[in-house]
Amino acid sequence: MPVRRHDFSGPADLRAMQGLASRLWTPASRFHPGQLAWSRYYRPVDPMGLDDDEAIALWTDGGEVVGFGWAEAPDWFELQVDPARPEVAAEVVDWFEEVSDAETQSALVMEGDVAEQALAAAGFEPHADEPFFTHHELDLADLPPVPDVPGYTFRHIEPHEARARAAVHAASWSDVGPSKVDERAYEQLMGAWPYRHDLDWVALDADDTMVASALVWLDPAHGAGLVEPVGCVPEHRGRGLAGAVTLAALHRLAEVGASVAQVSPRGDDDYPGPQRLYRALGFRPRARTVTWRRSLD
Structure with missing residues (x-):
């Protein structure tokens, strides 16, 4: 069954994203399920919709989420991809270019993340000297x-x-x-x-x-x-x-x-x-x- 993409449509999709985060979790992985909940609900939102300048998409294979992208703004997005499915990372990066009209685009990933190769292939460059987060x-x-x-x-x-x-x-x-x-x-x-x-x-x-x-x-x-x-x-x-x-x-x-x-x-x-x-x-x-x-x- 091919990998399918669909746009965010409500709490069930957030829960599916949290399921991927939980399945992949280690102290070195980008997301914990709680972080996704906080990022979604730290301000009042329409549970079924997104802000005007926000976009989320999920990639699934046989009903299992294998990656997602979250464009929090036109110039900024985050993503998580199953390391066993590196090809999905390229699809997520291409999707962000589709939904973004920003002249400068940034992505935040863990050092050594499976998405780094896709980001590099799309013309992104690392800026390790900029503000960063350290998982403890x-x-x-x-x-x-x-x-x-x-x-x-x-x-x-x-x-x-x-x-x-x-x-x-x-x-x-x-x-x-x-x-x-x-x-x-x-x-x-x-x-x-x-x-x-x-x-x-x-x-x-x-x-x-x-x-x-x-x-x-x-x-x-x-x-x-x-x-x-x-x-x-x-x-x-x-x-x-x-x-x-x-x-x-x-x-x-x-x-x-x-x-x-x-x-x-x-x-x-x-x-x-x-x-x-x-x-x-x-x-x-x-x-x-x-x-x-x-x-x-």
């Missing part, structure tokens, strides 16, 4: 204890707390620009697989206000958790809350049967803070991304 791994058997932070407590959220949970995330990222995460977006996120409210943790101050948060996604097929995202509101920083709430979530992750955790902070020297935080918790670097770019002018 932590064996949950080596988890340090959750530190006591005077004046604060930690707990997982409840299903009815989407508004407050969205608010603490938005406040935590306010210094880098307005967040698109609101109550509606968080309700959609909470309805997406593999979200679990018992793996969504917050730190509360003496007034019982959420001031820091850490969301962990569990892929039960591998017993692998992804930390994405973590934040602390600016006025409560410097107390170790981001690390402590992350550890609280990771201890719950271990309790529900996971064995390993992953996080993917920036790895370049221009944004070193998150990487230092996670390494202090015991995470160790495993693999990095590389941006590939071509100009069509």
